[in-house]
Amino acid sequence: MHIGLIVLVLEFILHKLKIKNKFIIIIFILFYIFLTNYSKSIIRAGLLYILLLLNKKYKFRLSTLKILILLLCISLIINPYNLYNISFIFTYLVTISLILNRKLINRFSNYFKKILITSFIAFIVTIPVMINNYFSINILGIVLNIIFVPLVSLIIFPLSIVVFIIPSFNSVLNIFIYLLERLSIVLSNIKLFQITLCHVNILIFILYYIIIVTVLYMLNKGKYIYIMLLIILLVIHYNYRLIDSNYYYIMLDVKQGDSSLLIMPNDRCNIMIDTGGIYNNDLTNNVLIPSLKSRGIKKLDYIIITHGDNDHLGEVISLVNNYKVDNVVFNIGDINSIESSIISVLEKKNIKYYIGLDNLKINNNTLYFLNTKEYDNENDNSNILYFKLDSYNFLLMGDASSIREKDIIDGYDIENIDVLKVGHHGSKTSSSKYFIDNIKPKYSLISVGKNNRYGHPNKETLYNLKDSKIYRTDEDGSIIFKIKNNKLKIETCSP
Secondary structure, three states: HHHHHHHHHHHHHHOOOOOOOOOHHHHHHHHHHHHHOOOOHHHHHHHHHHHHHHHHHHHOOOOOOHHHHHHHHHHHHHHHHHHHOOHHHHHHHHHHHHHHHHHHHHOOOOOOHHHHHHHHHHHHHHHHHHHHHOEEEEHHHHHHHHHHHHHHHHHHHHHHHHHHHHHHHHHHHHHHHHHHHHHHHHOOOOOEEEEEOOOOOOOHHHHHHHHHHHHHHHOOOOOOOOOOHHHHHHHHHHHHHHOOOEEEEOOOOOOOOOOEEEOOOOOOEEEEEEOOOOOOOHHHHHHHEEEEEEEEOOOEEEEOOOOHHHHHHHHHHHHHHHOOEEEEEEEEOOOOOOHHHOOOHHHHOOEEEEEEOEEEOOOOOEEEEOHHHHEEOOOOOOOOEEEEEHHHHHHHOOOOHHHHHHHHHHHHHOOOOOOOEEEHHHHOOOHHHHHHHHHHOOEEEEOOOOOOOOOOOOOHHHHHHHOOOOOOEEHEEEEEEEEEEEEEEEEEEOO
């Protein structure tokens, strides 16, 4: 819109001045690209106009689509990493799709119908990219363009030009800008039309585009029934968790903190164990919620807090305020100020919470809390979790020290642990040789921040764990254990 307006104004001025040289417009567009800090969409729109102008002047006789594809190729030659830029992907994907479907758009003479079909095309062609980057789509967005496009293009944008010339109209412009912002905030909080969809592999990604191309091809022929193909695929995708028969245990990369996901088959139960905390900027929206959405998790049945340290529960309040949570489990011992704040929020939101459970039954599975006794420090009062996924034994140690480790060995008959979540981020106070020699872990997971100020994990701890396969979030990123029919698959995601 900006480029179009600049071109329109400049062409009008040049016409009045009887200047036929349009290279002046090219200079203005290049300067505007500079002013907008080389925005991907502005570069695409600006350079597309320039190439179209040169195409017409020198009679290359290239179609708009060919010129756009040429521009795309040039952009990728200059910077191949543009392929990883979402705005770059969107601007070319949408523009090419709209050019290919011009006849379908032009079939509608009504202004609002044109906006609606344009919005629909732009929406469906970006669905797979939206899914694999944001793990959700908002169907309401198709209709909202009927409100926002006229508001911006017919009112706010022209008013901005008027204010530039006559500043006294600024107060009128501010009213419409305020209306736009408030309307945007209110509508963005409507979750009814927001659909969470898990990350898809390359084959499903391709399938999406095969169906999208088919739908658009049939729409051009006036056969609207084929939209049902896309709807059916979205419905199946939305309910994928109901047919996924795998167990998942995922240690999330939350830097210097702890957070894990335990996912039961067929969407029976989703549990987050700790949330990480203070060492990260907006960890909830940048890591936790995207991780949940990428797995197609629409709610958490439980948040289990191992203990009251900020790096384990610092994001609980933010998470319950931004995601559906049914229950929260606290550890034994005194309630500190952070836990009190969490409990106040839970009570206001009518979320159930429990303190010091012995076990948690989930269908055919049981999570055991290895509570030995109440200690005089928060770390040793950690919730220690023991559970089986198929035949694989898991032991999550919170921040418990070697004192608590000895009490667990003396009080419980546990050995041959398959997966150990190492206590206290690999600190020297945990994972004693006595403890490790007794449980004999096959895999040891350490949640730790890169170059952290505590020096975690400790060299002695790593030596004690030498007979197991060690995974660390600072080196391996998030670690995923996938179990089905007693077969274990381990994946890592680079930090």
